[in-house]
Amino acid sequence: MRMNIRRSTKKHDAIPQELIDRCESLGLSSWRLDLNGMPTDDPIGPSMLGLFLSSRPIRMLIVQAAMIWSSQDTLEAQEIHPGLWVFPFIEEHRDRRTGYFVAIGFGSAILESQHITEGCTGNQLQISALRHLLKERALFTAEYAASTYATISWMLNDLSTIQKNDATIELFSEQLGDSYEVVTTLQDLSKSMGSLNEPSGIIFDGITEIASTLDYNWVACVINKEHAIFEIIDTEVHQAGTTQLADSEVAQVLERIRTTEPLGMADTTEIYPVEDGIIDLEPQILVHPIKRDGELLGMLIAGGKNGDDPQVSSHETKLLESISGMLGACMENAELYHRQHLTFIGTVKALSAAIDAKDQYTQGHSERVAMLSEMLALKVGYSAEEAERVRISGLVHDVGKIGVAEAVLCKPGRLTDEEFDMIKTHPRIGYEIMKEIPALQDILPGVLHHHERWDGNGYPGNLAGEDIPHMARIMSLADTFDAMSSNRAYRSGMPREKVFAEFVKCAGTQFDPELVEPFLALDFGVYDSMVAKHKSQTPIKNAA
Numbered sequence: 366m367r368m369n370i371r372r373s374t375k376k377h378d379a380i381p382q383e384l385i386d387r388c389e390s391l392g393l394s395s396w397r398l399d400l401n402g403m404p405t406d407d408p409i410g411p412s413m414l415g416l417f418l419s420s421r422p423i424r425m426l427i428v429q430a431a432m433i434w435s436s437q438d439t440l441e442a443q444e445i446h447p448g449l450w451v452f453p454f455i456e457e458h459r460d461r462r463t464g465y466f467v468a469i470g471f472g473s474a475i476l477e478s479q480h481i482t483e484g485c486t487g488n489q490l491q492i493s494a495l496r497h498l499l500k501e502r503a504l505f506t507a508e509y510a511a512s513t514y515a516t517i518s519w520m521l522n523d524l525s526t527i528q529k530n531d532a533t534i535e536l537f538s539e540q541l542g543d544s545y546e547v548v549t550t551l552q553d554l555s556k557s558m559g560s561l562n563e564p565s566g567i568i569f570d571g572i573t574e575i576a577s578t579l580d581y582n583w584v585a586c587v588i589n590k591e592h593a594i595f596e597i598i599d600t601e602v603h604q605a606g607t608t609q610l611a612d613s614e615v616a617q618v619l620e621r622i623r624t625t626e627p628l629g630m631a632d633t634t635e636i637y638p639v640e641d642g643i644i645d646l647e648p649q650i651l652v653h654p655i656k657r658d659g660e661l662l663g664m665l666i667a668g669g670k671n672g673d674d675p676q677v678s679s680h681e682t683k684l685l686e687s688i689s690g691m692l693g694a695c696m697e698n699a700e701l702y703h704r705q706h707l708t709f710i711g712t713v714k715a716l717s718a719a720i721d722a723k724d725q726y727t728q729g730h731s732e733r734v735a736m737l738s739e740m741l742a743l744k745v746g747y748s749a750e751e752a753e754r755v756r757i758s759g760l761v762h763d764v765g766k767i768g769v770a771e772a773v774l775c776k777p778g779r780l781t782d783e784e785f786d787m788i789k790t791h792p793r794i795g796y797e798i799m800k801e802i803p804a805l806q807d808i809l810p811g812v813l814h815h816h817e818r819w820d821g822n823g824y825p826g827n828l829a830g831e832d833i834p835h836m837a838r839i840m841s842l843a844d845t846f847d848a849m850s851s852n853r854a855y856r857s858g859m860p861r862e863k864v865f866a867e868f869v870k871c872a873g874t875q876f877d878p879e880l881v882e883p884f885l886a887l888d889f890g891v892y893d894s895m896v897a898k899h900k901s902q903t904p905i906k907n908a909a
Contacts, residue, residue, distance in 0.1 A: 402431025582669025
């Protein structure tokens with residue numbers, strides 16, 4: 366007589382190992398089956414019972430039962446053969462039925478089943494040994510089966526709940542870890558965002574963080590060449606990661622992005638197939654735009670994801686989105702800084718040109734002094750940013766001459782002592798003019814002290830040696846060189862060899878002795894080209 370008792374309405378993901386262990390302690394064997402009732406592994410329990418359950422007659426009974434289960438939403442404990450009880454549970458993955466977990470128990474009627482003989486014949490088992498084992502486990506009656514099925518169901522529900530809670534906690538922990546990783550990455554990146562005059566360095570830091578944090582073989586930032594940002598970031602493609610693509614391969618990737626529809630979208634990140642031949646970028650590449658106020662500044666591209674899961678995660682897209690936002694803001698600020706810097710330099714140049722234009726013989730003097738000062742600063746170890754500040758100081762070093770009478774500045778003959786004293790006031794005047802401008806505070810030492818001498822006989826402060834600001838010592842060489850090399854109303858410019866000889870002679874008296882040699886080693890071809898350019902220009906004072 367076949368009996369059905371109590372229904373299980375629950376469906377479960379992978380059955381917890383704890384339940385399998387508990388079934389075994391209750392004297393139950395267990396088996397995993399596919400949707401057709403075919404075993405996916407060996408029965409769990411004593412090996413002799415496993416062979417018995419795997420015999421064709423028993424296996425066919427279970428297959429027949431599974432065929433019925435496939436059409437049912439809820440399953441029942443069944444005595445599918447006298448003395449053979451099965452307690453089936455549905456296994457699912459992502460809400461799709463994938464198979465069954467079946468606990469198996471025995472009643473006394475199994476001891477009289479002809480299937481024992483058939484099973485033993487097929488597997489060469491001793492009938493008496495199998496009967497003895499079954500007799501020890503033949504405890505199930507209809508009532509006991511009902512209570513056992515209820516107990517297993519309760520255990521499974523409890524264990525599944527615990528399993529889901531553990532999975533939820535693990536997911537939350539993973540998400541918390543991901544969020545912390547994103548915050549840490551963004552914090553690290555933000556530390557480098559202060560250098561607005563070096564946006565390429567910030568971009569490289571950003572893509573390096575992506576490559577290491579998300580473990581991608583290749584990450585690139587591609588700048589939009591049509592946007593004004595390309596004027597200050599003159600490298601179109603920045604790469605980071607363990608893979609470096611050749612220009613032809615990068616072009617291949619960009620062409621694929623330009624001409625191919627994405628496979629899908631994850632938030633605002635597009636997912637593209639990998640071009641054949643670029644194995645290191647498989648299985649797919651991610652593309653996220655870098656935008657600011659609706660304008661496309663560039664895009665982030667990541668390919669060659671490592672790890673067991675090839676699928677794109679929200680953690681990855683959120684990090685790309687966050688870093689692209691930071692890079693977009695950085696690029697916008699860098700562009701604004703660049704424009705302001707150009708405006709500032711243009712204003713400074715206009716101011717210095719206005720001073721130089723007072724005398725046709727000093728046309729372009731400040732620009733040449735600025736150039737030589739910057740070259741020497743770089744030569745002796747200044748950073749590019751520091752040398753740029755020296756250049757600006759050189760551009761405005763004579764701005765104080767605006768307070769000196771033009772008749773004195775343009776006097777064709779030698780100056781009297783009184784007139785020279787008037788000239789000597791220009792460093793102090795220049796300092797007073799610019800001291801209230803915050804952006805020029807660091808260049809004021811060059812403006813005020815470029816006429817000091819190493820031996821202390823200069824002006825306006827009679828500073829000597831190391832007391833003279835280093836910037837001013839550099840500018841002193843540049844200013845003197847241009848003055849000696851240029852024509853004046855009362856004399857012609859000195860030959861280069863004579864100027865050099867004078868510099869060597871004055872090392873340690875007028876000039877810092879450690880700066881003379883590196884100054885004389887500069888490439889003066891650039892200086893000569895600038896002199897020629899200035900000579901070809903019509904003096905502003907004489908222009909129509």
